[in-house]
Amino acid sequence: MSSETAKIILNGNEYELPVVEGSEGEKAIDISKLRALSGYITLDPGYKNTGSTTSAITFLDGEEGILHYRGYPIEQLAEKASFLEVSYLLLHGDLPNKQQLAEFEGNIRYHSLVHEDMKRFFEFFPSNAHPMGILAAMVNSLSTFYPKSQDPHRPARDVERTIHRLIAKMPTLAAISYKNNLGHPIMYPDNRLGYIENFLYMMFGLPTEPYEVDPVVADALNKLLILHADHEQNCSASTVRIVGSSQSNLYSSISAGIAALWGPLHGGANQEVIEMLETIRNDGGDIQKWVDKAKDKDDPFRLFGFGHRVYKNFDPRARIIKKACDEVLKKMGVNDPVLDIAKRLEEIALKDDYFVERKLYPNVDFYSGIIYRAIGIPTRMFTVMFALGRLPGWIAQWREMVENKEPIGRPRQIYTGATKRDYVPVEKR
Numbered sequence: 286m287s288s289e290t291a292k293i294i295l296n297g298n299e300y301e302l303p304v305v306e307g308s309e310g311e312k313a314i315d316i317s318k319l320r321a322l323s324g325y326i327t328l329d330p331g332y333k334n335t336g337s338t339t340s341a342i343t344f345l346d347g348e349e350g351i352l353h354y355r356g357y358p359i360e361q362l363a364e365k366a367s368f369l370e371v372s373y374l375l376l377h378g379d380l381p382n383k384q385q386l387a388e389f390e391g392n393i394r395y396h397s398l399v400h401e402d403m404k405r406f407f408e409f410f411p412s413n414a415h416p417m418g419i420l421a422a423m424v425n426s427l428s429t430f431y432p433k434s435q436d437p438h439r440p441a442r443d444v445e446r447t448i449h450r451l452i453a454k455m456p457t458l459a460a461i462s463y464k465n466n467l468g469h470p471i472m473y474p475d476n477r478l479g480y481i482e483n484f485l486y487m488m489f490g491l492p493t494e495p496y497e498v499d500p501v502v503a504d505a506l507n508k509l510l511i512l513h514a515d516h517e518q519n520c521s522a523s524t525v526r527i528v529g530s531s532q533s534n535l536y537s538s539i540s541a542g543i544a545a546l547w548g549p550l551h552g553g554a555n556q557e558v559i560e561m562l563e564t565i566r567n568d569g570g571d572i573q574k575w576v577d578k579a580k581d582k583d584d585p586f587r588l589f590g591f592g593h594r595v596y597k598n599f600d601p602r603a604r605i606i607k608k609a610c611d612e613v614l615k616k617m618g619v620n621d622p623v624l625d626i627a628k629r630l631e632e633i634a635l636k637d638d639y640f641v642e643r644k645l646y647p648n649v650d651f652y653s654g655i656i657y658r659a660i661g662i663p664t665r666m667f668t669v670m671f672a673l674g675r676l677p678g679w680i681a682q683w684r685e686m687v688e689n690k691e692p693i694g695r696p697r698q699i700y701t702g703a704t705k706r707d708y709v710p711v712e713k714r
């Protein structure tokens with residue numbers, strides 16, 4: 286709590302509300318008693334000015350373009366840490382020591398297989414099913430194989446195992462959906478490999494020939510997953526929290542988060558960006574034409590990968606990914622014309638008053654697809670990659686909500702429909 290208070294005057298009555306101050310100096314008016322005191326609620330569609338919780342997981346400053354996981358700057362973690370190290374950090378609050386990391390990696394490796402019965406589910410999806418639809422369904426179905434995972438208040442070791450199972454199985458489920466899509470044989474995990482390398486092996490390996498993981502690809506993927514690992518109360522994390530707040534199990538809560546992430550305004554934007562850049566290229570590369578369309582209120586076209594609810598400056602993740610784009614494509618000898626279009630598009634937009642006035646900058650999705658494409662990930666799998674990266678963050682948010690015994694999420698509303706009226710029999714209408 287802060288010593289500061291907020292005073293509001295309603296109907297001639299003055300109400301004093303407490304102010305909460307966070308560890309980074311952020312402040313909020315605590316309105317939890319407002320309705321009981323005054324009969325009024327607040328209204329904030331899209332929760333643009335409303336905090337849903339206090340959290341110790343991720344700090345971001347949209348004006349300054351700052352992003353920290355448990356206090357560690359994202360720039361340092363992306364450069365120096367492994368994705369499982371960052372997953373441990375998000376879940377437990379501190380970076381693991383050698384023994385803790387080895388134990389965590391061992392637990393994840395141990396659970397990388399999925400129940401053989403799950404393979405049948407994949408056969409019944411249409412061959413062109415979008416992998417996000419498959420992933421959301423398969424993650425939810427995991428709860429039917431592990432009834433103990435139903436109760437989030439089981440002993441800590443059960444919850445820990447439930448978490449390890451999910452982090453271990455998600456890459457396997459993602460790779461199976463990809464192989465299924467291609468009609469290729471499933472590759473079982475090879476637990477001699479690391480987490481990232483195992484995923485690449487299950488995605489691109491074939492039973493007919495050996496598969497060597499390219500360290501450049503593995504490093505790029507490690508960086509991308511770290512950059513996506515958490516982002517405080519974004520749409521999908523808030524979805525995970527509100528579904529989990531009903532004491533639904535972790536797997537169902539994460540499945541709901543996957544569904545929310547799929548939207549083109551959220552994680553689905555990384556697929557939209559590449560499709561947008563290819564459309565611009567196929568349309569002759571007239572970038573100004575498409576920037577003008579994005580500005581035209583009568584045109585539904587938006588510049589995907591641009592703009593952000595919180596960042597009103599450069600998304601720090603976009604800076605890192607843009608730099609990594611050049612490095613990875615150069616190391617791999619890939620020349621992707623779409624990257625040039627992306628850079629020109631960014632340059633034109635950032636000089637255009639429409640984008641400058643609205644503080645619209647490239648976000649995490651603007652360049653990520655170019656790296657995914659360079660390392661061989663198909664466009665329809667881009668949002669699955671976002672979900673793989675965001676998984677530890679979602680789980681950390683869910684666990685914080687459970688451990689803080691937060692109440693079931695149930696917002697209020699202001700009713701604007703018909704006032705009371707009596708039923709009229711159909712013959713008299």
Ligand code: SDX
Pocket residue numbers: 331515516518519520549550551552554579580586587588589590591592593594595643645648649650
């Ligand atoms: C992610 O919240 C998170 O943290 C999300 C995320 C995470 O890590 O979890 O960072 C991941 O979802 C990144 C965002 C990916 N989405 C896109 O790239 C889709 C394109 N972006 C927009 O749809 C939009 O910018 C949002 C959805 C990201 C943010 O929308 P807001 O905060 O509701 O802002 P808004 O729609 O009210 O826009 C403000 C103004 C509007 O114009 P005016 O009504 O003021 O005239 O900016 C315009 C908008 O029309 N605008 C755009 C635009 N984004 C906003 N105009 C053209 N192109 C765009 N991309």
